Each structure stands twice: as C-alpha cells, then as structure tokens.
Amino acid sequence: MWVKVKFFASLRELMNRADARVELPEGGSVEDVWLAASDGREKPANVLAAVNMEYVDFSAPVRDGDEVAFFPPVTGG
C-alpha cells in the first residue's frame, strides 16, 4: 500500500523535504511509515504524528491512501 507523508517546521528542514510517498506492507503502523520515509534517520524524541489530520500514537495502524504527518511540538498562540 501507499501512503502520503508530510513533514512540518524543523522536521521538514531536517528531512530536506515537505512531502513524500512511501510504499509499505499492508498492516503497517505509523512507526513503519517513519522508518520508510526517514532515510534511516533516528526519530527525534519529541516528534508528534497525525493520520488524516488526527493525532495518533506511533503504534496506530495506517491504511492505503492515508496522509501521515510528522512534526515537532506545536508552538502557536
């Protein structure tokens, strides 16, 4: 299956890209998406994840066509 990946803010700079598309086996998790999209980079401790614009844990399942986003702690307001 294929999923769409987005990186924001400092994580986008670390990854040198804002978007990616990755292929992974059915039944994969957000953690698997990170491994497939991060070119082997170690995951920073404070990275947050969302699937289809909802916060999730890295153990959450992903499905074909999902949008998975990774970003640092939020600093709005």
Added chain:
Amino acid sequence: MPVEVLESPFNPWQRLQDYETRPEAPHGRIGATAVFVGTMRDFNLDDGVAAMTLEHYPGMTEGYLERISAEADARWGLLDSLILHRVGRLAPQDPIVLVAVWSSHRREAFEACRWLMEELKSKAPFWKRETLTDGSARWVEENTRGY
C-alpha cells in the same frame, strides 16, 4: 463559533466590533464577554527578536480549532465564540491570536476562554520560527506552560 487562520495582519479589536455588531449576534442574553489577545514579543529567552514566521498544517489546524470551539460550547453552554490566528511573517506587537467567548455569566466566559487558549497553545498545529536581532534564525522549541 467561527475559527479562521489569517495570512495577513488583522486588528483584533476591529474584528471583535464587526463580529459583535453583525445582525445575527446573540443580542440580549449576553452577560459576559471574555477576550484574550496574544501579540508578538520583541524578546524570547533573553534574546531580541526582530521578526517571526508562523506556519500551520492547513486542514488539521482549522479542524482542531473547530473541534475545541464546539467542545467549549458544549461544556460551558456558550452563546458564541470566535477564534482568529495569524500565520505568515509577523513583526513585534503584531496580534497573533484572538480568542473571544460570549456567555450569560462570567464564570463560563472566563473558564472557556482560558481553556480554549491552553488547548490551542498545547495542541493546535502551528510552529514559530524567530529571526533574532543579530540576524540568526531558530525554531521555537516549545510553548511555556500556561498553568
């Protein structure tokens, strides 16, 4: 209960006046209005800050703000609320955020306004990048706790 992400500067007081005087505003029943306006400081962590760029996650940010707006409405029985938040490049003292809450009594207005701000600060996907007065730039790593 509108929420809006704005790409250009706004005047929160003008927006409040426009919002309160629109014909469909809940006139008559309002006994309390609580307003929070956040503005950009010219310092952070003992450094001078010359400018700031705010980015967001289009779609998720608006969805999150709409959800906490609806949750505050249900929890405190609000008459109305308004949330505006800037993105893009800001200069010191530019307004960043407006949270306004209307209710019949002050307790609900104070509590809901505070809760909305803390939820927004801790979970709404916005990120700040500062340009310091010495020309260097850095991402703000985390928000200070409000409580």
